[in-house]
Amino acid sequence: MGAKKIQFYPLDITYKVIEDKPQIYIFGRTTDSQQICVIDPNFEPYFYVLLRDERDIDDFCNKVIKIKVEQDKREAVVTKTEVAEKKVLGKNKKLVKVFVKIPPDVPVIREVIKEWEMIESINEYDIHFTRRYLIDKGIIPLTLVQAEGDFVTLKSRVPCFKANKIEQLSSDSITNPKILAFDIETYNPAGKRYAPEQHPIIMLAFYGENFKKVITWKRFSTNLDYIEFVEGEAQLIQKFKEILEKQKPDILAGYFSDGFDLPYIITRARKYDIELDIGLDHSTLSLKKGRIESIQITGIVHLDVFKFVSKIMARGLDTDSYSLDNVAAEVWGERKVEVDLDNLSIAWDNDFKQLEKFCEYNLKDSELTYKLCIKILPNIEEMVKIVGLPLFEINRMGFSQLDEWYIMRQTKFFNELAPNKPHYEEISERRKHTYQGAYVYEPKPGLYKDIVVFDFRSLYPTIISSHNIGPSTLNCRCCKDEAKYVPTEEKKYWFCKKTKGFLPSIVEDLISRRNRIKEMLKTKKDVVLNARSESLKVLANSFYGYLGFFGARWYCFECAESVTAYGRYYIHKVIDLAKKHGFDVLYSDTDSIFLILGSKKKEDALKLVETVNSELPGIMELDYEGFYPSGIFVSAKQGEYGAKKKYALLDEKGVVKITGFETVRRNWSFIAKEVQGEVLNIVLKERDLPKAVRYAKQVIFDLKNKKIPNEKVVIYTQLQKEIGDYTSVGPHVAVAQRLKNKGEDVGPGSMIKFIVAEGAGKIRDKAKLPEETKEGGYDADYYINHQIIPSVERIFDVLGYKKDDLVTADQSKLKEFFR
DNA sequence: GAGCATCGGGG
DNA sequence: GTGTACGATGCTC
Numbered sequence: 001m002g003a004k005k006i007q008f009y010p011l012d013i014t015y016k017v018i019e020d021k022p023q024i025y026i027f028g029r030t031t032d033s034q035q036i037c038v039i040d041p042n043f044e045p046y047f048y049v050l051l052r053d054e055r056d057i058d059d060f061c062n063k064v065i066k067i068k069v070e071q072d073k074r075e076a077v078v079t080k081t082e083v084a085e086k087k088v089l090g091k092n093k094k095l096v097k098v099f100v101k102i103p104p105d106v107p108v109i110r111e112v113i114k115e116w117e118m119i120e121s122i123n124e125y126d127i128h129f130t131r132r133y134l135i136d137k138g139i140i141p142l143t144l145v146q147a148e149g150d151f152v153t154l155k156s157r158v159p160c161f162k163a164n165k166i167e168q169l170s171s172d173s174i175t176n177p178k179i180l181a182f183d184i185e186t187y188n189p190a191g192k193r194y195a196p197e198q199h200p201i202i203m204l205a206f207y208g209e210n211f212k213k214v215i216t217w218k219r220f221s222t223n224l225d226y227i228e229f230v231e232g233e234a235q236l237i238q239k240f241k242e243i244l245e246k247q248k249p250d251i252l253a254g255y256f257s258d259g260f261d262l263p264y265i266i267t268r269a270r271k272y273d274i275e276l277d278i279g280l281d282h283s284t285l286s287l288k289k290g291r292i293e294s295i296q297i298t299g300i301v302h303l304d305v306f307k308f309v310s311k312i313m314a315r316g317l318d319t320d321s322y323s324l325d326n327v328a329a330e331v332w333g334e335r336k337v338e339v340d341l342d343n344l345s346i347a348w349d350n351d352f353k354q355l356e357k358f359c360e361y362n363l364k365d366s367e368l369t370y371k372l373c374i375k376i377l378p379n380i381e382e383m384v385k386i387v388g389l390p391l392f393e394i395n396r397m398g399f400s401q402l403d404e405w406y407i408m409r410q411t412k413f414f415n416e417l418a419p420n421k422p423h424y425e426e427i428s429e430r431r432k433h434t435y436q437g438a439y440v441y442e443p444k445p446g447l448y449k450d451i452v453v454f455d456f457r458s459l460y461p462t463i464i465s466s467h468n469i470g471p472s473t474l475n476c477r478c479c480k481d482e483a484k485y486v487p488t489e490e491k492k493y494w495f496c497k498k499t500k501g502f503l504p505s506i507v508e509d510l511i512s513r514r515n516r517i518k519e520m521l522k523t524k525k526d527v528v529l530n531a532r533s534e535s536l537k538v539l540a541n542s543f544y545g546y547l548g549f550f551g552a553r554w555y556c557f558e559c560a561e562s563v564t565a566y567g568r569y570y571i572h573k574v575i576d577l578a579k580k581h582g583f584d585v586l587y588s589d590t591d592s593i594f595l596i597l598g599s600k601k602k603e604d605a606l607k608l609v610e611t612v613n614s615e616l617p618g619i620m621e622l623d624y625e626g627f628y629p630s631g632i633f634v635s636a637k638q639g640e641y642g643a644k645k646k647y648a649l650l651d652e653k654g655v656v657k658i659t660g661f662e663t664v665r666r667n668w669s670f671i672a673k674e675v676q677g678e679v680l681n682i683v684l685k686e687r688d689l690p691k692a693v694r695y696a697k698q699v700i701f702d703l704k705n706k707k708i709p710n711e712k713v714v715i716y717t718q719l720q721k722e723i724g725d726y727t728s729v730g731p732h733v734a735v736a737q738r739l740k741n742k743g744e745d746v747g748p749g750s751m752i753k754f755i756v757a758e759g760a761g762k763i764r765d766k767a768k769l770p771e772e773t774k775e776g777g778y779d780a781d782y783y784i785n786h787q788i789i790p791s792v793e794r795i796f797d798v799l800g801y802k803k804d805d806l807v808t809a810d811q812s813k814l815k816e817f818f819r
Numbered sequence: 820g821a822g823c824a825t826c827g828g829g830g
Numbered sequence: 831g832t833g834t835a836c837g838a839t840g841c842t843c
Contacts, residue, residue: 045832106832126832188830199830260829293836306828322828341830398836427835551835717825728823728842763841 005148006161007031008038009174010141011250012299013130013390014281017102020074024133027158027280027299029174031144035158035248037280037299038147040166043133044079045103047110047125048417049096050088056118057083057096063116064098069108076105086417090472090501095123095417103129124418127408134388135409137166141390142381144172157245157280158299173385173528177301179377180208180249181370182240184261185362189345193747194260196267200233202348203359206243207366214359215239220352227359234272240265244278244300251301251391253373255324255365258304258396262295263287294396301391305372308380311398312538318657328368331375336368337361378531386535399542400549406539407506407554414502419553430550435561436489439568441575441588443633443647445798447683448586448596451649452605453625454612455592456570458537460544461507462620463566464559468495469547470503471556486562487569493562503543503554510540511619567591574612574622581608587633587647592625602627627652630684634794646794650684671712672787675699679792689799696792700784706776713778713787714753714770722747731756731767739769756782 010028017023024040051060061081069076082097100109110125139145147163154160185203188194204215212226215236219229230236244252254261266287269276276285280299287295295302310322319326325336339361347354384394387402388409394402411418422430456462463469467486473496475483483494495501500508514536517529546552548560567590574593575585583605587594595605605624612622630650648658658680675696682692702708717732723740726733732752739746746752756779757768766779 047832100832103832108832110832124832128831128833130831132832184830186830194830202830254829256828259827264829304828310828324828344830421833424834726824730824730841 004150005146006036006038007144007146007169008036009143010139010145011174011177011301011390012392013134013141014298015103015129020101022102022129024130025281029177029250035280037156037158037160038166039152039160039162041162042164044099045106045129045132046097046099047106048084048123049098049113050093050120050123050417051096051118052120053118054094057094060096060118064113067109067112069112071108076108077101078109086415087502088417090499093417121420123420126421131389131405135412138168139166140168140171140385140388142174142384144169155282157282171385173381177250178208178248179251179253179370179373180206180211180244180247181253181366181373182206182257182261183254183362183366183369184264185344185358186264187345187348193751196264201236201264201268203362204236204240205362205366207363207370208247208249211247212363213243214363216355216359218348218352218355220355222356224356224359226363233268234274237265237269237272237274241276241278249300251303251373252297253303253305253369255369255372256304256306257302258294258307262302296392303373303380303391303395305369305376307396308376309372313376313379324365324368328372331372334368337364378527379534382528382531382535386532386539399538400546400552403539403542403546404553407503410506414505416502421553422551422555427550430555430557433557435557435564437564438590439571439588440590441585443587443594445633447630447632447687447799449630450597451586451628451631452595452597452602453592453628454574454595454609454622455625457621457623458511458540459567459570459591460563461511461540463563463570464543465504465508465511466617466619467562467566468497468501468504469559469562470501471554471559473499473501473504474556474558486565488561488565493558495562507540507543510536514540570620577612577615578608581611583608630687632680632683632795632798634798648680648684654685656680656684668791669713669715669783669787671699671708671783672791674712675788676791679795683795683799693796693801696788696796700788703780703783703788706780710755710770710773710775710778713755713783715755717752717754729764731764734764735767735769
């Protein structure tokens, strides 16, 4: 045994229990590009126990080793105990490391000892076995690992190698993992809910390097060679399996495929009793009960591109919709094939010639998904290498989780014991706890020109690092006498000056690593380094949020409160300096400051940044963010609480950037969205206020005179549950009820279209189906008062125009406001 | 003003 | 899963 050595890049990891022993399975590619599964049978599950009194350790070990719990014809036992030393909130403590046979024994044994009097706490009992393995072995997915052992024969789609030794070899990364993107189209008659139980998959597209394919099962004549016809849906699903088997991708990419494509395929496959045993270990895809969160394929990394885009990249994108179409358009200006999907089902039933176009559409979606995947993969990969968890998991994590698991990995190097996750009562307790947040300098609502914007580079991380903020350094005894208090209102916190804390060390390291990379990036452009820098930034910037996140293991309310206190302190410093230099401060929020240039020049603003930076301590730095020729600041809802983050800016390229306006969602009528966008455009680009007012008034006038086509006033709302289950009946529920009475199939998921029509009573009484409503039959007053006015009210409010002024036909008022 | 309902992504 | 929890916002009562 142990004769052979192989080197490989891990892609996916799982474990199996075989003969009452856990075995780690690591799937990856060898250095010569062969798929492989490396099995490590030598890792044991364990957890830690901290006793109230260290003198009880022997006693505890003697007791715990005797535990036997019968369960499912097997026995959960403690196999051994070890004494370990670790830091618990900065203090060295002796702990007992309790080993069990298989991972599911951990909760069983924990249940037995939970109430023991001598126990202070039980820790690290809820760490998934594979994650535990990666951390303890120091293995980083996607980078070079060496295993010693021998090949074994097992039921598997790839060669298996049993390792008796395994180690991280270097940080060399996998190159060109094979990516296959896919997308399905389903039969979905217009307005009907998605019903995977009823409606078939009619098209399936794949896209990869040198690979394009669309499978469909109604024949039509075509010259497109990538279209392949099969006999029916069952064969289409078989093709799905076949193609995966032949192509052997490392990564299968989809867009919202956790939530749609794969669950749909699974549901349909079940109908035909097709076993979706596509896992490299022949494991079958299945749906778990309840809310589907993710779908994992053993050995093949299923990436849901949408998840990463919407969770991690979201802030870097301007689009407020993360649809494939919008995201692709923003990332590189490419759009989907334009088709009306409502016609797909019609074409499927009647007009086969039309289907070719839908195949092109289908392929294009998978192509966009593929390209998007290529685009974001460096970012996910770098995050994988920094946090140290598998691609599949990193793909689906949010900021707090990424931070938490980054910290978890660091515990090994700092020899820290991980605190437990909070339980129900603790969470609700934490949720109640609030503290003073960031400073906001309220803007005076209005239309402005020549605005310069500055912001602090990584304000909160630099504060955490330079003030040593963390749970273990909070109000330390050693600095009590000469404490330098955090500038909170009551001076109640200080942080240790003598010993660097665990968390601040981590943040400092993140920042300095990033700075080194940024230095390198100055001399050469590099996609990977850039992605690494971005990942480090994301982790560092999320730290403050993590400290105050109710679900965090390293939650520290006092720390979060201190971070914002320092933040307010520093931003005030800048504001004071700006004023001293004669600038008018327009707006400031958290770490950014908007100044009005007035008679000054851009150069003066740049000079101010320099001056500020020369006076800031350490690594803290103010950046020049940009110049905007025009901007409108809008007051928030009537309340006194000012206009928080509600503004639209016109940048130097003529692009309007909107921040904080009520997200115009699909349950707004088209006309409301249209009016809001157009009014902002006129105001910012043309600065022609009378024109904006005229335009809005015209629309209102047109509504009154029923000149707006019905299609622009349709509101779309989705039914979420059975009609009978509603306690409060909204307009769409009332409409749905009538549809049902007519014998239509409506239920959870149905998209209800309605128009608020003329008539008496509540809105729900007036809600009518579009086809029931004659052209112009809508309730103009409703649309004016509940759709148009709310969408532009605040904008006009700023310009000194009240909503009544919009509704009255009196034009004389205009002159008053716009001379 | 609380609490219930919906959106999002996908066809 | 060595498992608990989406987050934000609007509408109705």
